[in-house]
Amino acid sequence: MSISNPIVNLVVFVLLVALLFFLFRPVKGWVWIIRNSIKTNQKIITEDILKQMYTLETMGESIFKEELMNGLKYRNGVLEDVMDAMAVSGLIALEGKEMSLLPMGREYAIKIVRVHRLWEKYLAEKTGFDKTEWHPRAEKMEHQLSYEETNVLATKLGNPIYDPHGDPIPSHLGEVTDIDGKHLVDLEADTVGKIVHIEDEPAVIYHQILAENIHIGSHIRVVENNEKRVVFYSEGEEFILAPEVARNLTIEVFTEDVYIEEDAVRLSALKSGESAEILGISKECRGESRRRLLDLGFVKGASIHIGLESPLRNPKAYIVKGSAIALRDDQAAKVLIKRK
Template sequence: MNAGRIQREDALKHLCNTEAGGRRPTLHSLAGALNIKPDNTGALLRDMDQKGFVSFASGELALTPKGRSEGLQVIRAHRLWECHLAEETGIHATGWHARAERREHWMSPAEVDALSAQLGNPTHDPHGDPIPTAGGDLAKDGGEALNALVPGRAARVVHIEDEPANLYAQLAALNLRPGMRVEIRDKNEERIRFSADGAEHEITPILAHQIEVLPLPETEVGEGVETLASYQPGERATVLGLARGSHGSERRRLLDLGFVAGTAVEVEMVSPSGEPTAYMVRGTVIALHREQAGLLLVKSAEALKS
């Protein structure tokens, strides 16, 4: 593929994302996103202007309908390919973005539509970003950074920023994902302590800023929901379902093992090393690592009776 076309598509993608975020793109913001010199960025924009992808008619850099359409097509390909990697491969979450960055330039609109149909036409990628429709519509999901959440108020994770890669790797290592129910326990200028589907975490404010949440209505049912990882030997619970962010083979394996909604589970024992833990499920003892148990949303048997 022509290197100039790839650079133009990367530029259009940046301009679309900037526009979707309610910000104004500039020559310097584009130069930073593409990691090229401002002089080269100016030449790129002149070429894109001549070909009808951008316009300076209003005195500011803006996308034309043609440019917006092509940029959203690239974003659609990228986010659908990330869904494919999450659902149908064993590639770790930290590898999704870079692979999708390469693949997005090589897919035709027909191939993108076919992939979407194969995946069940998802509306969001594994990070929580909305996927543009084939018609060019892009949903706007409003949220706030985890830092802004008031201690004691429950919220749902709607997006986890996957750039820069070094910060995302730290969040991925904690197994944080969209769909989790979170609540801040306490916070200060150096640390934020919070629970995510029952598991306790402590991170820096800069990491918390990468997590976007939507506060839950005060009346939403869900109090007492925990993950199986928080249970101790002898305790019993009932499976409510899998965490919304569980993907691919790990999700299928847990379902195949019998961890479906309504199933009773009892913690049998923890190995001397602390990993794995044995659980009694449908008359069978099954060993799970803490990370796997953390994907199972449960409620105690006593809580369900009350």
């Protein structure tokens, strides 16, 4: 007959207690962490579905279940389960191949859109992140704020109405301002107006627009519009876009009595030996960058000329109010001038 070793039994008992502690410890135990992780993932997936449905709804498009699932980054089986749960809870309606937002789901979606666009505004105004990073970072951060924290963020930003792309930011009551304008691709030649919205999806088209150095708030004049290309003139430069890219720009069309500064150009176009008068700073320049330029003397009415060029002509030293200020071409492109 074998006799149990008391020390071995004690060690086994201690290990068992420790294992149970790590598994079921409140809040920090593995079981709690896994359970909360599952709940968190379901919440994120639900919010991603609602936001995508709201986007399609505001564009006036029908919402097809299969297309929606293909556009999201989750497995179809997971999406099916979450959608069924959303239908049971009264957020969405499932009718065959089509889906629609119910009032409670639309209200929830607007809250998520509000958080996303406030975060983009924060990233644009308060951080140094490149504009290509605003949208993906906001997509991660939009799931983290409560209703009260969202209102605090809005107050900190001055309760803005639009995000950096020109999209309306819903109010805390869920009110959404309309974008007043027409797609660039729909405008006739000689139409004049102002860029009020740049769509940031799909990302491949948005990056093309950024590569062209097109700024929100810029005045434009359409030169040519046909099935092959859209040509417009803005701030001393000519831009040529494919129609599918031009569709992502929304223009506030000016009436005949609105004056456009036809000879306004970007500071980056100024050449050695030329002098100019500063007309202002583009809305594309935000936050600390804008305040820095203003503090350095880049204010309306100030005279400016090139004092020194680097061997590659980028950056250049501009003389403004008696001081030499070095700017790269992408920085100078955000300062509007009028040649003397």
